[in-house]
Amino acid sequence: MLSMKDNERLTRVGPGTPMGAMLRELWTPAVRSASLKAGGAPQLFRLLGEDLVAFRGEDGRVGILQKACPHRRTSLALARNEGNGLRCIFHGWKFDGSGRALDCPTEPTEKRKAFAARVPIVHYPAEEGGGLVWVYMGRRTPPKFYNFEAHFPPAEFLIRRAIVHGNWLQGFEGQLDSAHLNFLHSSSVPRGPNTAGVLVTHDSAPKFEFVDKPYGFREAALRGMPDGSTYARIREVVLPYYSFIPGNHGDPRLVVIVVPIDDEWSAHWYYYLSPFGPVPDYYKEAAYAGTDPDDDNFAKDRGNEANAWHQDIDAMKAGHFSGILKNFVYEDFIVEESMGPIMDRSREFLGTSDAVIVRARRMLLKALEEHKQGTLPFGVDQDLDYREVRALAIRFPKGTNWKSIDVRNPPDFDK
Numbered sequence: 001m002l003s004m005k006d007n008e009r010l011t012r013v014g015p016g017t018p019m020g021a022m023l024r025e026l027w028t029p030a031v032r033s034a035s036l037k038a039g040g041a042p043q044l045f046r047l048l049g050e051d052l053v054a055f056r057g058e059d060g061r062v063g064i065l066q067k068a069c070p071h072r073r074t075s076l077a078l079a080r081n082e083g084n085g086l087r088c089i090f091h092g093w094k095f096d097g098s099g100r101a102l103d104c105p106t107e108p109t110e111k112r113k114a115f116a117a118r119v120p121i122v123h124y125p126a127e128e129g130g131g132l133v134w135v136y137m138g139r140r141t142p143p144k145f146y147n148f149e150a151h152f153p154p155a156e157f158l159i160r161r162a163i164v165h166g167n168w169l170q171g172f173e174g175q176l177d178s179a180h181l182n183f184l185h186s187s188s189v190p191r192g193p194n195t196a197g198v199l200v201t202h203d204s205a206p207k208f209e210f211v212d213k214p215y216g217f218r219e220a221a222l223r224g225m226p227d228g229s230t231y232a233r234i235r236e237v238v239l240p241y242y243s244f245i246p247g248n249h250g251d252p253r254l255v256v257i258v259v260p261i262d263d264e265w266s267a268h269w270y271y272y273l274s275p276f277g278p279v280p281d282y283y284k285e286a287a288y289a290g291t292d293p294d295d296d297n298f299a300k301d302r303g304n305e306a307n308a309w310h311q312d313i314d315a316m317k318a319g320h321f322s323g324i325l326k327n328f329v330y331e332d333f334i335v336e337e338s339m340g341p342i343m344d345r346s347r348e349f350l351g352t353s354d355a356v357i358v359r360a361r362r363m364l365l366k367a368l369e370e371h372k373q374g375t376l377p378f379g380v381d382q383d384l385d386y387r388e389v390r391a392l393a394i395r396f397p398k399g400t401n402w403k404s405i406d407v408r409n410p411p412d413f414d415k
C-alpha cells in the first residue's frame with residue numbers, strides 16, 4: 001500500500017512533476033525506426049504528456065519537434081516533409097530537426113531571416129538503436145546511449161507496441177509480478193516438458209530473492225520442484241521500466257518496456273529477440289498469433305470494460321482460466337485496464353508475492369528523492385555495460401545458489 005501522495009508522485013509524468021522531471025533525464029523509446037521513411041509522413045506521438053512529431057529527413061536523420069506549429073498551432077503531423085525539414089501546410093513555415101525555423105514566407109523578405117531566428121519551437125535530440133527511435137527530453141547533455149544487447153548483432157529482434165489505457169506503473173508492475181503466471185496465464189503459456197507452463201504449476205507461492213544492481217536489480221522467483229530441485233526465473237529489472245523476461249538458455253527472449261504516454265496511457269513495447277542467432281519463425285508466429293497485425297498497436301482489438309474485453313465465459317467453464325483467448329499478452333493488458341487508468345495504491349492489500357513490486361516502488365521513490373538533490377537516476381551517469389543484462393530461467397539441483405550462476409553462460413545442470 002502507498003499513501004495517496006506517493007501514488008501521485010510515482011504515476012504523474014507531465015512536465016513539472018517529480019517523476020516527469022526524472023524520466024526526462026533518460027533516453028526514452030518513442031517510435032519504431034521502420035515507421036519513419038526518409039522524406040515520408042511525419043509521425044505523431046505522445047510521450048510523458050507532450051504531443052510531438054517525429055520525421056526522417058531525406059538525409060536519413062530523425063528530427064523530433066513539438067506537434068503544434070509555433071505560428072498558429074496547426075499540427076505538424078500534417079506538414080510537408082521537404083528536404084531535411086517540415087513545412088507547415090497552413091502558412092508554409094519550415095523547421096528543421098534541430099529546432100531552427102528555416103523559412104517564414106509570410107514575413108516581408110527583408111525581415112524574414114531575423115524573424116525566423118526568433119521563432120521558438122520545442123525540439124529534442126533523437127538516437128536510433130534496437131529498431132527504435134529514442135528521445136531525450138531533458139535539459140542537460142543527454143546521458144550515454146543504452147547499449148542493450150538488442151542493439152547489437154547477433155541479436156535479432158521483432159518489435160511491436162501495444163497502447164494500453166492504464167498508467168505506466170501498473171503496466172510495469174504487472175511485468176514484475178511473477179506469481180500471476182500460475183493463474184492469469186495458466187491456460188496460455190506454452191506447455192512443453194521444460195517450459196514455464198509446466199514448471200510454475202508445481203509451486204504457486206514462489207520465494208523471491210534479489211541482487212542490487214546500479215540500474216535496478218536482478219530478481220529470482222524460486223519455485224520448489226517435486227524432485228527437490230529448484231526452478232528459478234531470474235529476471236533483470238532496469239529501472240524505470242525495462243523488464244527482461246526469463247527464458248531457457250539458448251531460447252529466444254522477451255523484453256517488455258512500459259513507457260508513459262501520459263498519466264493514463266502507456267506504450268507497451270514488446271521486444272522479441274534472440275541473443276543466440278536469428279529469431280526463429282515459430283517464435284515470431286507465436287508473437288503474432290491472435291493479435292492485430294499493426295506493429296504500432298497490436299492489441300487494439302481487445303475490447304473494453306463495456307464488453308468485458310470479450311471475455312469468453314463458455315471457454316472459462318470449459319477450463320480456460322482467464323477467458324481471454326486471443327494472445328497471452330492481452331491478458332496482461334486487460335487486467336491492467338480493469339484497475340482503472342491510475343490505480344489507487346492507497347486501497348490495495350499486498351501479500352508476500354508482491355515483494356518485487358514493493359521493492360521497485362521503494363527504489364523509484366528513493367530515486368525521486370535523490371533526483372531532487374541533483375543525482376541522476378539508475379546509474380545513467382555511470383559507465384554501465386547493459387549488454388551484461390540478460391534474464392534466465394533455469395532449473396538447478398539442491399545446494400546450488402542461484403546468485404553464483406552466470407546468467408549469460410550458465411552451467412548445464414542436466415549433464
Ligand code: FES
Nearest residue numbers: 069071072088091
Ligand atoms: S500555423 Fe503553421 S505556418 Fe501558420
Ligand SMILES: [Fe+2]
Nearest residue numbers: 174180185332
Ligand atoms: Fe503477464
